[in-house]
Amino acid sequence: MESLLRLNEIAKNTRRLILEAVAEAGSGHPGGSLSAVELLVALYFYKMRHDPKNPRWNDRDRFILSKGHAAPLLYSILAQAGYFPIEELKTLRKLGSMLQGHPDLRTPGIEYCGGSEGIGLSVAVGMALASKLDNKQWRVYALLGDGELQEGQVWEAAMAAVKYKLDNLTVIIDRNGIQQDGFTENIMPLEPLNAKWKSFNWNVIEIDGYNFNHIIRALDRAEETINRPTVIIAHTTKGKGVSFMEWAPEWHGKAPKKEVLPKIIKEELGY
Amino acid sequence: MRTSYGEALVELGAINNDIVVVGADTTQSVKSAMFGSKYPNRLFNIGIAESNAISIAAGLALAGKIAFVSTYAAFIPGKCVDQIRNAIAYPNINVKIVVSHGGLSVGPDGASHQQIEDIAIMRAIPNMRVIVPADATAVKRLTHIVASTDGPFYMRLARPSSPIVYEDGKFEIGKANILRDGNDISIIACGLMVPEALEAAEILKNEGISARVIDLFSIKPIDKDTIIDAAKTNGIVTVEEHNIYGGLGSAVAEVTSEYKPVRIKRIGVDDRFGESGEADELLDKYGLKAKHIVNKAKDLMK
Numbered sequence A: 001m002e003s004l005l006r007l008n009e010i011a012k013n014t015r016r017l018i019l020e021a022v023a024e025a026g027s028g029h030p031g032g033s034l035s036a037v038e039l040l041v042a043l044y045f046y047k048m049r050h051d052p053k054n055p056r057w058n059d060r061d062r063f064i065l066s067k068g069h070a071a072p073l074l075y076s077i078l079a080q081a082g083y084f085p086i087e088e089l090k091t092l093r094k095l096g097s098m099l100q101g102h103p104d105l106r107t108p109g110i111e112y113c114g115g116s117e118g119i120g121l122s123v124a125v126g127m128a129l130a131s132k133l134d135n136k137q138w139r140v141y142a143l144l145g146d147g148e149l150q151e152g153q154v155w156e157a158a159m160a161a162v163k164y165k166l167d168n169l170t171v172i173i174d175r176n177g178i179q180q181d182g183f184t185e186n187i188m189p190l191e192p193l194n195a196k197w198k199s200f201n202w203n204v205i206e207i208d209g210y211n212f213n214h215i216i217r218a219l220d221r222a223e224e225t226i227n228r229p230t231v232i233i234a235h236t237t238k239g240k241g242v243s244f245m246e247w248a249p250e251w252h253g254k255a256p257k258k259e260v261l262p263k264i265i266k267e268e269l270g271y
Numbered sequence B: 001m002r003t004s005y006g007e008a009l010v011e012l013g014a015i016n017n018d019i020v021v022v023g024a025d026t027t028q029s030v031k032s033a034m035f036g037s038k039y040p041n042r043l044f045n046i047g048i049a050e051s052n053a054i055s056i057a058a059g060l061a062l063a064g065k066i067a068f069v070s071t072y073a074a075f076i077p078g079k080c081v082d083q084i085r086n087a088i089a090y091p092n093i094n095v096k097i098v099v100s101h102g103g104l105s106v107g108p109d110g111a112s113h114q115q116i117e118d119i120a121i122m123r124a125i126p127n128m129r130v131i132v133p134a135d136a137t138a139v140k141r142l143t144h145i146v147a148s149t150d151g152p153f154y155m156r157l158a159r160p161s162s163p164i165v166y167e168d169g170k171f172e173i174g175k176a177n178i179l180r181d182g183n184d185i186s187i188i189a190c191g192l193m194v195p196e197a198l199e200a201a202e203i204l205k206n207e208g209i210s211a212r213v214i215d216l217f218s219i220k221p222i223d224k225d226t227i228i229d230a231a232k233t234n235g236i237v238t239v240e241e242h243n244i245y246g247g248l249g250s251a252v253a254e255v256t257s258e259y260k261p262v263r264i265k266r267i268g269v270d271d272r273f274g275e276s277g278e279a280d281e282l283l284d285k286y287g288l289k290a291k292h293i294v295n296k297a298k299d300l301m302k
């Protein structure tokens, strides 16, 4: 395992890579990318068994980015893990790029074509079923947006995961309180969210999505839990790390200008 | 186009209290929020839940409202063909589905957001009418017409703003508009492809070929007479931001093959998914620009 210090360093660098990639592309979704940085750092640099040199390794753990618009986050993580060169990030969203606006299987390390919200958890359930059928040890992780939980299909999948006792499935919810049109509790309230998942018979863990100790403990506990799936409700801040993007719905899907990027990276990220 | 749609909704809201609008977390983007800021109690934002939103619109319509429902074309009809079929088209009720971000011109978001099958899907559902306006004026007029014509509609807008096609103009459901006369060849297009068709006709004129340009904004019901007439030229080029299967080109070919067989070249997305890139780059790469229309038209003249 990487030291906490190292995880923090990777997280800081991830924020920088996200901002650079989105600014270079001139479009994309910084808010929901920045909000889940620590969660993905913990998955890829602490928890998951995977091999960047062998992305299709049969026994790897699978990660599903159901909120596919956070592609800049996933690409930044995969690049740092060694799936492809960091320089590729500059081609994000451009014609001919390996890095499509939303995740696409053409990219090494990508397991699922995200983009249309609400589908990923069902796909994760299917993968987890296959792992069980084959008596494999590999686990499935899925990151969902909180606004995404408004899709009915999520709850259909939630029932299925319990029926099949998918203790090899861990769902993380990026509970940043914001979706595209505004705040989740104004657009379509989700609370009481913990009670909803509990009533569906999931193992529910609530954490601070920026505290690596919390994240790591929650991921470990999920793996130890038997006979049912675990959902980790991670309390996060949309736009985390860039003060003017934090809690600001307008930064859901807007790129910062390239000209102001050096200033943001210096003043906001402390480089 | 989207702003024009928002303006039309606001106008409609003022003249008819029964107009209601249903959204799905994209109301700012598709501009139905303009209606919401004027008539907050008549806009229902259902969140990221398209099949729920469209079915709620059905309920509103069954209870006597004229329900507009709008989000990106990728997700309506993408997420809810069953609900559209069984809760809206089958009972033949007043739900007006108006989507934006149709076609490849969505751009950098990539294939997941580039809806290229919707015309085929919606055209295949009985009672559903399919409208693809070419510019902001057309959107404004057609939104009003769709509101005042009984029954379900599917109207598809594009994400980029379009060049002006209509200073003025008449719109009638089921009637195509001939924008430019010509007798050598006919170009039939819809949406953002109409300005490309007009540009192609200009280029062809300089090369001595006179091209008729037809805006087939009403893909269903379709204007058979205008198409049969076009079939009397040397051939027809159809152009659409849609898979070549099942869309405008197919609809035109259905008419000509039955009533007046003629050679047709269909321009569209050649049965593959799109990708990230700027709208214009994509239209160029996938062969949907004026120059591509010119080439096909010349082929037909041979």
Ligand SMILES: Cc1ncc(C[n+]2csc(CCOP(=O)(O)OP(=O)(O)O)c2C)c(N)n1
Pocket (backbone or CB within 6 Å): A031, A032, A033, A035, A067, A069, A115, A116, A117, A118, A144, A145, A146, A147, A148, A149, A174, A176, A178, A179, A180, A238, A252, B024, B025, B026, B048, B049, B050, B075, B079
């Ligand atoms: C089915 C579907 N409907 C609409 C959209 C458009 N859209 C993209 S992101 C987004 C909001 C996402 O909110 P949330 O799930 O909370 O993600 P986050 O806050 O983490 O960015 C919407 C509505 C989509 N991608 N998929």
Ligand SMILES: [Mg+2]
Pocket (backbone or CB within 6 Å): A145, A146, A147, A174, A175, A176, A177, A178, A179
């Ligand atoms: Mg959110």
